[in-house]
Amino acid sequence: MNPSTAPSEPPVLEIRRLRKGFAEREVLRDISFQVPTGSIVSILGRSGTGKSVLLKCVVGLLEADSGEMFYRGAPLAKSECRIALRRASSYVFQHNALFDSATVRENVLLPLQARGTGSPKEWDKNVRDVLARLELEDAAERYPAELSGGMQKRLAVARALVTQPELVFFDEPTAGLDPLRRNAVFAMISKLQRERGFTAVVVTHDVQEALVVSSRILWLDAGLVRFDGPAAEFETSDDAQICEFRDNIAALRTALRS
Amino acid sequence: MFVDQIGKFTLSRLEAAGRWTLFSGASLLHVRSGGALGSRLARSVFELGVRCIPVIAIVSAFAGLVLGLQGHYVLSRFGASGMLGTLVSLSLCRELGPVLAALMIAGQAGTALAAELGIQRSTEQIDAIELLDISPEGFLAGARLFASLLVFPSLTALFVIVGVAGGWLSGCVLLPQDPDAYWAAVHSALRGRDVFECLLKAAVFGLLTTSLCAYQGFNAHRSGEAGARAVGIATVRGIVLSSIAILAADYLITAALL
Ligand SMILES: Nc1ncnc2c1ncn2[C@@H]1O[C@H](COP(=O)(O)OP(=O)(O)O)[C@@H](O)[C@H]1O
Ligand SMILES: [Mg+2]
Numbered sequence: 188m189n190p191s192t193a194p195s196e197p198p199v200l201e202i203r204r205l206r207k208g209f210a211e212r213e214v215l216r217d218i219s220f221q222v223p224t225g226s227i228v229s230i231l232g233r234s235g236t237g238k239s240v241l242l243k244c245v246v247g248l249l250e251a252d253s254g255e256m257f258y259r260g261a262p263l264a265k266s267e268c269r270i271a272l273r274r275a276s277s278y279v280f281q282h283n284a285l286f287d288s289a290t291v292r293e294n295v296l297l298p299l300q301a302r303g304t305g306s307p308k309e310w311d312k313n314v315r316d317v318l319a320r321l322e323l324e325d326a327a328e329r330y331p332a333e334l335s336g337g338m339q340k341r342l343a344v345a346r347a348l349v350t351q352p353e354l355v356f357f358d359e360p361t362a363g364l365d366p367l368r369r370n371a372v373f374a375m376i377s378k379l380q381r382e383r384g385f386t387a388v389v390v391t392h393d394v395q396e397a398l399v400v401s402s403r404i405l406w407l408d409a410g411l412v413r414f415d416g417p418a419a420e421f422e423t424s425d426d427a428q429i430c431e432f433r434d435n436i437a438a439l440r441t442a443l444r445s
Numbered sequence: 446m447f448v449d450q451i452g453k454f455t456l457s458r459l460e461a462a463g464r465w466t467l468f469s470g471a472s473l474l475h476v477r478s479g480g481a482l483g484s485r486l487a488r489s490v491f492e493l494g495v496r497c498i499p500v501i502a503i504v505s506a507f508a509g510l511v512l513g514l515q516g517h518y519v520l521s522r523f524g525a526s527g528m529l530g531t532l533v534s535l536s537l538c539r540e541l542g543p544v545l546a547a548l549m550i551a552g553q554a555g556t557a558l559a560a561e562l563g564i565q566r567s568t569e570q571i572d573a574i575e576l577l578d579i580s581p582e583g584f585l586a587g588a589r590l591f592a593s594l595l596v597f598p599s600l601t602a603l604f605v606i607v608g609v610a611g612g613w614l615s616g617c618v619l620l621p622q623d624p625d626a627y628w629a630a631v632h633s634a635l636r637g638r639d640v641f642e643c644l645l646k647a648a649v650f651g652l653l654t655t656s657l658c659a660y661q662g663f664n665a666h667r668s669g670e671a672g673a674r675a676v677g678i679a680t681v682r683g684i685v686l687s688s689i690a691i692l693a694a695d696y697l698i699t700a701a702l703l
Pocket of ligand 1: 209210214232233234235236237238239240241
């Protein structure tokens with residue numbers, strides 16, 4: 188059963204008229220969108236448009252200037268609701284934010300320890316499973332600084348998935364990965380969505396991969412949502428900027444010819 | 446205009462003081478948050494305490510040697526050289542021991558703490574902890590605050606003992622003071638309330654130093670700088686504010702107890 192088909196259920200996330208600026212300039216001007224339960228929503232846009240800022244506002248690491256946000260229909264302005272969101276979700280930081288004084292294994296163990304449910308034996312098993320899934324089992328006793336960039340990224344993903352969250356925010360989960368591993372990460376996100384009905388909000392620059400796995404695409408530009416719709420529509424959109432971003436190979440050929 | 450500036454400055458200092466108080470309270474209150482309290486306590490005792498033993502031993506030995514030397518010459522002028530043990534033990538126990546030990550620990554462990562938390566802030570590790578629904582204050586600073594209540598008094602006691610021995614070395618071995626009179630004076634001079642004052646000061650200095658350094662690192666992003674520079678500023682502010690706080694609290698406690 189696909190939960191997103193239940194009409195009465197509110198979306199996992201609903202953002203209404205979100206605005207966020209910093210001292211010098213406005214970054215998010217008017218952002219509204221919904222994330223239906225069990226969907227994969229990819230947020231695309233050029234660097235510096237505020238995709239990371241948007242995710243941080245949603246989870247409460249940054250405070251929005253105005254606007255409303257709802258988690259399963261309940262306003263995130265309430266602290267119980269914010270805590271419920273934090274318990275149910277996890278977050279992959281753009282720059283990983285790994286605990287650098289802890290080993291790979293300890294990094295993945297901490298979310299389980301923090302949650303406190305289950306026994307240490309189960310935690311160990313979960314940690315081993317998720318490390319194996321992300322090809323990190325041989326590095327379990329190493330420190331993040333001793334890993335390659337790609338391995339650090341995979342560790343960040345492992346840490347986010349170990350608690351089996353129902354909602355995951357991925358901020359560029361594939362940046363710096365080679366094409367095969369990039370595919371593997373997208374495949375894993377898609378598999379988790381099919382198997383467990385989990386919901387993912389993915390900020391990414393890998394347009395082709397995002398189009399394959401996403402249920403919805405959001406295109407952010409100049410602090411506004413310029414496109415919000417199914418992947419198929421994004422693929423056929425003729426908005427000049429979207430075309431340039433989407434068909435970057437064609438754009439490169441054009442640039443070289445001219 | 447000028448008055449305006451003073452007003453703004455005062456308000457911002459008051460705000461920071463309020464934040465520091467809240468930070469310290471949250472650290473102590475949520476110390477269990479994130480689990481593994483035992484190992485965090487043990488690690489804190491090691492980092493704050495065990496690592497500082499060598500520097501405390503060296504500094505206290507020289508402090509005692511100088512006190513013995515100065516005491517010998519000053520007291521001989523008044524024909525009161527039998528009081529050397531009294532002078533050395535009382536000044537070490539009531540003043541120099543707590544103050545110098547706290548300053549040394551602040552210099553060694555406080556700066557390390559501020560830098561560590563500052564880096565954790567600038568690499569978003571603190572945000573990651575917060576999103577795990579762990580209290581970052583309690584998890585990162587709580588155990589250290591409790592450890593300081595054990596470590597500062599212990600190291601201060603060590604400081605006083607080694608210092609008194611140093612006074613004996615310079616007064617009775619290198620200079621012609623009577624060792625029996627020295628030790629008898631030490632015994633009769635130190636009362637329960639002197640020891641109480643010594644340990645009370647040490648505990649208060651410990652809480653002040655640790656919470657100020659942790660607070661500065663934790664809030665490195667508020668310093669107006671970013672990244673490595675923010676960590677540098679946090680470290681400097683941590684040690685400067687700790688030193689001021691130690692001397693100010695020393696005066697207040699002394700005045701209150703006399
Ligand atoms: N903490 C901050 N303080 C000031 N400006 C910020 C902060 N975080 C992000 N910004 C600004 O917001 C804009 C959007 O940043 P970001 O969300 O990281 O972009 P991206 O879409 O590449 O993730 C950038 O111009 C950045 O300079
Ligand atoms: Mg970003």
